[in-house]
Amino acid sequence: MKRTLGTCYYPEHWDEAIWAQDAARMVELGLTWVRIGEFAWSRIEPAPGTFDWGWLDRAMDVLGNAGLRVVLGTPTATPPRWVADKYPDMFALDAEGRVRGFGSRRHYCFSHEGYRAECARIVEAVAERYGAHPALAAWQTDNEYGCHDTTISYSPAAREAFQGWLRGQYPGAGNDGDIGALNRAWGNVFWSMEYDSFEQIGLPNLTVTEPNPSHALAFRRFSSDQVVSFNALQCEIIRRYSDAPISHNYMGRITDFDHFAVGEDMEIATWDSYPLGFLEDRVGASVDVQRAFSKQGDPDFQAFHHDLYRAVGKGRWWVMEQQPGPVNWAPHNPAPLPGMVRLWTWEAFAHGAEAVCYFRWRQAPFAQEQLHAGLLRPDSAEAAGMAEARSVAQELAEAPDVGGAQAPVALIFDYDADAAWAVQPQGNGADGAGLSYFALVFDFYRALRRLGLSVDIVSPETRDFAGYRLILAPGMMHMDEGLKTALSAGSAKVLVGPRGACKTFDMAIPVPLPPALPGLDAEVSYVETLRGDCPIALENGGSFVHWRDAMEGSARVLERDANGAPAVMQGGVWRYVAGWPDAEAVLRIVWDACTDAGVEVEPMPGALRRRETGSEVFWFNYAAEEVHHEGRIFGPASVTRDTL
Amino acid sequence: MKRTLGTCYYPEHWDEAIWAQDAARMVELGLTWVRIGEFAWSRIEPAPGTFDWGWLDRAMDVLGNAGLRVVLGTPTATPPRWVADKYPDMFALDAEGRVRGFGSRRHYCFSHEGYRAECARIVEAVAERYGAHPALAAWQTDNEYGCHDTTISYSPAAREAFQGWLRGQYPGAGNDGDIGALNRAWGNVFWSMEYDSFEQIGLPNLTVTEPNPSHALAFRRFSSDQVVSFNALQCEIIRRYSDAPISHNYMGRITDFDHFAVGEDMEIATWDSYPLGFLEDRVGASVDVQRAFSKQGDPDFQAFHHDLYRAVGKGRWWVMEQQPGPVNWAPHNPAPLPGMVRLWTWEAFAHGAEAVCYFRWRQAPFAQEQLHAGLLRPDSAEAAGMAEARSVAQELAEAPDVGGAQAPVALIFDYDADAAWAVQPQGNGADGAGLSYFALVFDFYRALRRLGLSVDIVSPETRDFAGYRLILAPGMMHMDEGLKTALSAGSAKVLVGPRGACKTFDMAIPVPLPPALPGLDAEVSYVETLRGDCPIALENGGSFVHWRDAMEGSARVLERDANGAPAVMQGGVWRYVAGWPDAEAVLRIVWDACTDAGVEVEPMPGALRRRETGSEVFWFNYAAEEVHHEGRIFGPASVTRDTL
Amino acid sequence: MKRTLGTCYYPEHWDEAIWAQDAARMVELGLTWVRIGEFAWSRIEPAPGTFDWGWLDRAMDVLGNAGLRVVLGTPTATPPRWVADKYPDMFALDAEGRVRGFGSRRHYCFSHEGYRAECARIVEAVAERYGAHPALAAWQTDNEYGCHDTTISYSPAAREAFQGWLRGQYPGAGNDGDIGALNRAWGNVFWSMEYDSFEQIGLPNLTVTEPNPSHALAFRRFSSDQVVSFNALQCEIIRRYSDAPISHNYMGRITDFDHFAVGEDMEIATWDSYPLGFLEDRVGASVDVQRAFSKQGDPDFQAFHHDLYRAVGKGRWWVMEQQPGPVNWAPHNPAPLPGMVRLWTWEAFAHGAEAVCYFRWRQAPFAQEQLHAGLLRPDSAEAAGMAEARSVAQELAEAPDVGGAQAPVALIFDYDADAAWAVQPQGNGADGAGLSYFALVFDFYRALRRLGLSVDIVSPETRDFAGYRLILAPGMMHMDEGLKTALSAGSAKVLVGPRGACKTFDMAIPVPLPPALPGLDAEVSYVETLRGDCPIALENGGSFVHWRDAMEGSARVLERDANGAPAVMQGGVWRYVAGWPDAEAVLRIVWDACTDAGVEVEPMPGALRRRETGSEVFWFNYAAEEVHHEGRIFGPASVTRDTL
Ligand SMILES: [Zn+2]
Ligand SMILES: [Zn+2]
Numbered sequence A, B, C: 001m002k003r004t005l006g007t008c009y010y011p012e013h014w015d016e017a018i019w020a021q022d023a024a025r026m027v028e029l030g031l032t033w034v035r036i037g038e039f040a041w042s043r044i045e046p047a048p049g050t051f052d053w054g055w056l057d058r059a060m061d062v063l064g065n066a067g068l069r070v071v072l073g074t075p076t077a078t079p080p081r082w083v084a085d086k087y088p089d090m091f092a093l094d095a096e097g098r099v100r101g102f103g104s105r106r107h108y109c110f111s112h113e114g115y116r117a118e119c120a121r122i123v124e125a126v127a128e129r130y131g132a133h134p135a136l137a138a139w140q141t142d143n144e145y146g147c148h149d150t151t152i153s154y155s156p157a158a159r160e161a162f163q164g165w166l167r168g169q170y171p172g173a174g175n176d177g178d179i180g181a182l183n184r185a186w187g188n189v190f191w192s193m194e195y196d197s198f199e200q201i202g203l204p205n206l207t208v209t210e211p212n213p214s215h216a217l218a219f220r221r222f223s224s225d226q227v228v229s230f231n232a233l234q235c236e237i238i239r240r241y242s243d244a245p246i247s248h249n250y251m252g253r254i255t256d257f258d259h260f261a262v263g264e265d266m267e268i269a270t271w272d273s274y275p276l277g278f279l280e281d282r283v284g285a286s287v288d289v290q291r292a293f294s295k296q297g298d299p300d301f302q303a304f305h306h307d308l309y310r311a312v313g314k315g316r317w318w319v320m321e322q323q324p325g326p327v328n329w330a331p332h333n334p335a336p337l338p339g340m341v342r343l344w345t346w347e348a349f350a351h352g353a354e355a356v357c358y359f360r361w362r363q364a365p366f367a368q369e370q371l372h373a374g375l376l377r378p379d380s381a382e383a384a385g386m387a388e389a390r391s392v393a394q395e396l397a398e399a400p401d402v403g404g405a406q407a408p409v410a411l412i413f414d415y416d417a418d419a420a421w422a423v424q425p426q427g428n429g430a431d432g433a434g435l436s437y438f439a440l441v442f443d444f445y446r447a448l449r450r451l452g453l454s455v456d457i458v459s460p461e462t463r464d465f466a467g468y469r470l471i472l473a474p475g476m477m478h479m480d481e482g483l484k485t486a487l488s489a490g491s492a493k494v495l496v497g498p499r500g501a502c503k504t505f506d507m508a509i510p511v512p513l514p515p516a517l518p519g520l521d522a523e524v525s526y527v528e529t530l531r532g533d534c535p536i537a538l539e540n541g542g543s544f545v546h547w548r549d550a551m552e553g554s555a556r557v558l559e560r561d562a563n564g565a566p567a568v569m570q571g572g573v574w575r576y577v578a579g580w581p582d583a584e585a586v587l588r589i590v591w592d593a594c595t596d597a598g599v600e601v602e603p604m605p606g607a608l609r610r611r612e613t614g615s616e617v618f619w620f621n622y623a624a625e626e627v628h629h630e631g632r633i634f635g636p637a638s639v640t641r642d643t644l
């Protein structure tokens, strides 16, 4: 595989007279890809049924003639005003019942049938027009599903679609569902919540106290499925007109739809990587980490998503938008430390990216993102990120083709578990928000990175774990019997817990009590959630925070807490972690698991990180200071690449 | 009186095949009572007018035949979906105008006439069916009035009922009220808020700035009266069919309806005691107290409610729901320290409870409370609390019958004063919320407990204070002339203030200025509220926090602040505290008042607490460590009972 | 000019029998002015078209006959209930879409045509009745525009008016606007936000993510213009019947309408000065300042507004409401330190006030403000502030007539810049709210005060800066070319930045890049916003916080940051500050600018402040302790007046 670079470009934002020069500068910089079109609906179809193809035809030609390969986006994330006028009820409603209206982007409800039809029409028009264009090299559907909290809508359209979806989940005779089956599955006898028909089922918002977690989880699953089918509809249409690969640009830490399921329908997964913005608004790092990495980004957050989207893309993945300077939308928007744009780019390639595209070519002087840096300033002079992109382009030109390589460790990331934690957090974290599955998994991932390991993230649908020595599946609240069996039968060691396998598919406590894993005689007798100032010390150091599973059973106890209660138990292939370990504890627990599994570790000093591919070893120093490791010195914000 | 135990059971949640075994295990454990039915409307009346009595008949028989006595709940806290479909406007609206809909519980507005009729119908059906059943031993109306902030509704039904209620408060000729009287009473000339008719009066939410406090207070009183009449309606119906005592299970720190007024219509008051959940979500204790008592609960909060509900029940009271392990609904849900379930149970008996029932028999594996512990686990094995319940049952079996005893100190708790503080806090506490009457009274109560005293809480309607040496009435903003007279004429000393008698019934400042108490030449010239970091030091130690009354007058000054202003003044039977004393100050001020009144104190070390009845002295150590007191050692989480 | 005192009086609140005595006591106290009527609509017109003039006629006569001069308010801030019944849609809607209804005050939307007609009618009736009354000496329109966040309304009326306003901003052929011009000006091609017609334009609330800042800024400007035209309508009517000067009583830190534009239509500007309430709820001072000045008020906040409203009033200004004791509406409401009522009064006169009126004469015992102190208590005894008012009256009686004097330093305050910062804060401050223009300007103003300087605040429309040596215009995001030219051509030095001249009128980034000031070769290449814990140290001490402009260009660098980047640059008349300086840095930067401009400074110790007029020098010590300065001792909470 040849590694390549690209950028995001908006010909409709600029005088047509400078398009050719822009294209030439892109090529001169060493870019391969240019993504266009994903917000241009009002220019493609300025009035219902009236298309203006001329400008886009010329843009495709100019870019293609310059030697660039075009990724064309479907413009469905930004329906024009006239679409909204046609379907006044197409908007999502938030949990408080407020309309999320026109005036920015992503102003649609995934469940609105009228809007879906409108999307099918515009996608077909675009696909038909450009499916065979010589510059057309790939597709992008929509833009950043779920961004701005747009997966879940509490609209009437969503309610009706949810009822229909539930009929399918609890099928009965004929076209209707079996409402009794739903009532039993959800335990609706509790508090007399039983329904007589599917028409009576509402959305789980604006209830007096918390809704039934089974109800809430079903709504999360439904909402995820709506994204899947919305995207599948676009893919099916595009394929009628084009053989080019289809992708979507996912975001960071969006967990409310199943990216694996969406990714099934496409050839490539891409994501939009904004290390500084994300550190401020979603990583969830401590204040100390936020301060220390304010201009570098979290040392593990991008890597996690690279590994995640490699799995979502079934091996093929890109960074579709890479932050090249300060952004505009985070609580604080500092400039990157010199070197970081290059570092971020190489970190993506180290994790197997096919391409990294910078967002955006030229900073827009108008509208919402006018303070979002580009490779060029608004006056077309070079911005600071440009030189670093140029460096990478030159380095890539001299680098060999590369292939992939399996990591020794797999981490299961389960979107459904994230939903389960969200609907039943059973307590708050330090910030008052409910305990988060993502945060738990990321703590384990960070420990693996601190041990110098390369990691494959895998889907919970995985059944073939050949080649892995250790599998981590922390916090996976429901475990399919097929998965339990596959893991039990494998040769890898498996780390699970806390809350391991603690729920049925319908969000009830199973009897016999969890985790009920073959070969592990251990059960969770009760659980407790902990105040931030009441951690439970572990005898070997560190603590359990937030959560504890109180264990019984005859399985071997590997660690105990200071009260003598089991903290880690072992049996069969399984290692059950009976609480949420803090940073000290998680490092030791993962290290021990590695040792037991025969996985060699190389603990990293400071913010140095390591990633090994089949042919290269990369070292990334995220710190603003140099770091020493095994006789070598790694400069601040530096990339070191050893060829094997 | 024989002290007894019980539990809360939901036959409709379990296979009928295990009912008999459950009943037998309850009896074996030593339980007397089993509460059932309070959420079972959808099973009793699955469709409008279609009743399914079979299962409940059998459940009553099985439980009764095992020797248990049944407390039967009316199911009106959980109307089924079909009721909500019949009355789509039956829901409460919150202060922001959002519907609080179906999907959990307590989804009704107390003012909705259609829902009231529906309640009357189901209550009559249940009362008629089981009023004479041999197992039926007591009734419970509805469940936890006010829980989940459900007393106050801003619905159209509430508005119309409020207007009618106001006509009664300001009666005029014929059926209409005297709108001029209301305008004068409220001072509506201010800001041209005068009404021409009662139809114009809205609810005091969604105003541009704060509403008239007279308006807001009237709405609070109305909302309280709606609970009273809703409950009275159920009692009146039940009494037609049954002689068994009627109770309601109140909650902790619900202050927005007058429990004394609701209690007037019933024989027994009960409450639901969740010491760990409450410490996290409503006690209002400092972070230090929350951390230290995370697994024990606040040392005084349960005692306060025991004393309060003894008064509400006119001497007869129970704990209807006692936490037996971790709960599911608080911000953090730790497990109790070993010994605490026993301690909590005995503390209730020490305050005169007739019965303590554990919530619930078996942990439900489904729906909202699936992580709420029971005496049994979901797999029917014994949970941790079971053994402690068994200990108490055995101790009770050997304990004598007991009677009541009057305490030397009375504390007036005035729900109307709580409303007055809420509508006119005149400043914020450290948490940004308005200053709270409950918090003030609880500070005084805690001081009494720290002095080793037993306390009687009494209603503001009390006029006969015979037997008390000292009466505390802190923060009582309006004092009826009858009460002033009764107290002045009594032999007990009376502590009042801050904000003592500072308002007329209609929430205006009286002239002559307050407190205007017979025999006390003192008046409040102005008031001030204080930043948390600007306490006013007192010359004898401690400070006034939050609030200060600036005093004038010739009454004797017992204490001054560091600026020389009066802090405590005395005259006649009265002792006026001119500010909100911090923990150090309140202990001294109460101690001095005790000394003056001839009440002997016994200061408690640490979290040791003492309660004296006519025949026993109890010692409760809420600490996780042992404590020494007068040559004795009290173990952690221990109960010590001395028979007099 | 003779300096005078007054008070605010509500004859409708009191028994007519005491009016004469009240008036006599006012005169005895030494008051000149009495403001009445501004909330009395329901008494003037109790029913539609039915006027009750009798009581107001008598009140005017009683007050006038006592020798007082009446300021008569139009009652439009408090429409009676019957007005609201006539126009059920007259209320403002908040940004969440909730109606801000009847029950307090300011319950109207400025854009509602029906309510405007109603206002015109009542204003005309009052003006006609009293325009020639001998006691009538001045008018006040409405009351505290913008108070309680009432400038901006998201109502349907506002939407329709906004569309009309936009047609005027982007005029086209005939009566319609040019929607293409608007689309181009706003950059609506971004995210396909293009409109086909003005009818499609909504208000910038409830969008999925942030709205276009051009859209948001236009709505802010529109909302401001609505206040201007609402007020102008009243002035135009009053002038038909009266020659008396017209005023409005503005509030503290209301920045969402252009007070200069409103002030253009009136003879006098007044404001309502509540130093203790404002310190708690809007100054934005540090917790240390809030604690230290809890009973004195911020040492600079009142002065700032005195200087601001002197400009708004084109030289003529009053304090219409002066806090005389504790208020009722702030988060904490302490009593002023003895001496502060006198100090606040004299500070106003030191800044050129013609009159200071105390709010209010007698404390109201009823309704919303019953805990707001007056000069009299509710029982008509003297409250604490009365004696201090009497002192000032006596001092004034002995003081000479005074004139005005130009200060050496001018500070431009630009309401439009405040709107621009609000719609594009590009990051949060420590409190999580967006960065605030007012806060930035106030930091510079405070530095000028700490340097002992008197300051003139001037409008951004100013073109003649004769007489000033130094002009400060920090944070002025858009600078009109006329202003740039006038300043460049003047003899004064000018300090600008950060964000200086960084936007076009329509809120886009100009090319060439900003600030593009004649004579200053410097441009902002990019900007960054900073975490609170990531300040950028300056080489001369102090730091940039919140904001940094990354500068390029050949202009002289006066200061650098610790990374060597330019912090202050100079060229022509200009001095560009490339970041938000903290307290240490702003003092030095302003001091240096003063030195350069030949402005002599006299640094103040502690909370001592100095104000020089043409004939007097005043010293105000805001501290609770005495302070030493140049051999003199200034007592706590003291005023010292030196006659020149
Ligand atoms: Zn993006
Ligand atoms: Zn309960």
Ligand SMILES: [Zn+2]
Residues within 6 Å of the ligand: C144, C272, C321, C359
């Ligand atoms: Zn005012």
